[in-house]
Amino acid sequence: xxxxxxxxxxxxxxxxxxxLPPATQWRLVDHDxxxxxxxxxxxTRTFAADLNALDALPWDGVTLVTxxxxxxxxxxxxxxxxxxxxxDRHLPFYxxxxxxxxxxxxxxxxxxxxxxxAFNRHQTGDKGFGPSLGPQGAAALAARLAALGFSVRIxxxxxxxxxxxxxxxxxxxxxxxxxAAEAGASDAPDWTRRRRVSLPExxxxxxxxxxxxxxxxx
Ligand SMILES: C[S@@+](CC[C@H](N)C(=O)[O-])C[C@H]1O[C@@H](n2cnc3c(N)ncnc32)[C@H](O)[C@@H]1O
Numbered sequence: 001x002x003x004x005x006x007x008x009x010x011x012x013x014x015x016x017x018x019x020l021p022p023a024t025q026w027r028l029v030d031h032d033x034x035x036x037x038x039x040x041x042x043x044t045r046t047f048a049a050d051l052n053a054l055d056a057l058p059w060d061g062v063t064l065v066t067x068x069x070x071x072x073x074x075x076x077x078x079x080x081x082x083x084x085x086x087x088d089r090h091l092p093f094y095x096x097x098x099x100x101x102x103x104x105x106x107x108x109x110x111x112x113x114x115x116x117x118a119f120n121r122h123q124t125g126d127k128g129f130g131p132s133l134g135p136q137g138a139a140a141l142a143a144r145l146a147a148l149g150f151s152v153r154i155x156x157x158x159x160x161x162x163x164x165x166x167x168x169x170x171x172x173x174x175x176x177x178x179x180a181a182e183a184g185a186s187d188a189p190d191w192t193r194r195r196r197v198s199l200p201e202x203x204x205x206x207x208x209x210x211x212x213x214x215x216x217x218x
Contacts (some may be wrong), residue, residue, distance in 0.1 A: 003027045003058070005051055005067040005082075010039030012068045012096060027058050052129060054081050059089060068096040071137040071211075072123060075130030079137070079144055087148040092214040097157060099123065101135025102207030103176070107198060111191035118185035119176050138209035145213035152213045159206040166199050172206070173199075 004012045007028035026044045029051065030036050036046040047058055065086060071079070086093050101123075103116045123134030133140050138154065145152050161169050177192030185191075195202065 001025050001027065001061045002064045002066055003029065003062045005029055005065065006070040007039050008035050010041065010044070012066045013039070013044065015068070015096070016066070027062065029057060052078070054085060059085070062089070062091060064094065065091050066094045066096070069098070071095050071098040071141050072134050073127040073129060073132055074137065076133060076140060078129045079133065079140055083141070083144045083148055086213070087215065090215045090218065092212070092218050093145065095141060095211045097208045097210065098138035098141070099135060100138055100207040100209050104205045105195070106203045107201065109191060109194055111187045111194070115176065115180040115185050115188055115191050118180035118183040118188065122179040122183040138211055141213070142211055150213040150215050152211065154209055154211045157208045157210045159208060161204040163200055163202060169199055169202060169204055170196065172204070
């Protein structure tokens with residue numbers, strides 16, 4: 001039984017489906033009922049719940065906990081509470097796709113570094129769990145699990161977007177530019193315009209890390 005935290009539309013389940021037995025059962029947790037409706041499917045039960053209330057999640061019978069694109073949103077305090085539960089319940093944890101603070105584009109733009117720095121500052125704002133760990137989330141999780149005696153594997157899993165992914169790159173640019181502007185990068189609107197013009201020839205790399213932590217004996 002796998003418990004997926006912050007499941008969104010169910011992308012962790014979709015990504016792992018080909019690597020797990022067909023009869024695998026999932027409990028999918030999110031606070032957004034519209035996303036849960038999209039995530040529902042065979043072998044799943046959905047739970048509308050606030051992840052801040054960690055103790056109230058449906059832990060009984062769970063054998064693996066997963067999440068994707070979540071660890072950079074949470075606070076140090078939340079991570080401490082989660083990893084304590086994982087340790088107490090002797091549960092392995094697979095946390096995919098934590099943003100690691102690195103973005104690069106080719107061709108480069110003189111504003112890339114400033115926008116990335118401002119975006120990273122914005123990533124440390126409160127996303128509903130207290131001050132976010134942002135780009136430090138993956139390293140903090142790995143350190144916390146190791147301190148609890150888990151064996152920890154961490155691997156790079158960057159998004160590599162090509163010119164053919166222009167629509168996705170465009171949507172990302174809008175979000176990155178807006179967040180960077182909010183965090184004080186005055187050049188962000190012009191940077192976004194310049195980047196949009198060069199989208200047909202742009203490749204983009206967004207650094208992410210995947211972490212697998214296994215308690216002793218699992
Ligand atoms: C960045 S999205 C990741 C979604 C999905 N795991 C994926 O990789 O596509 C974060 C998810 O966490 C959910 N979320 C954020 N804060 C939450 C909270 N306090 N309680 C429950 N779910 C929350 C959001 O609704 C969203 O679906």
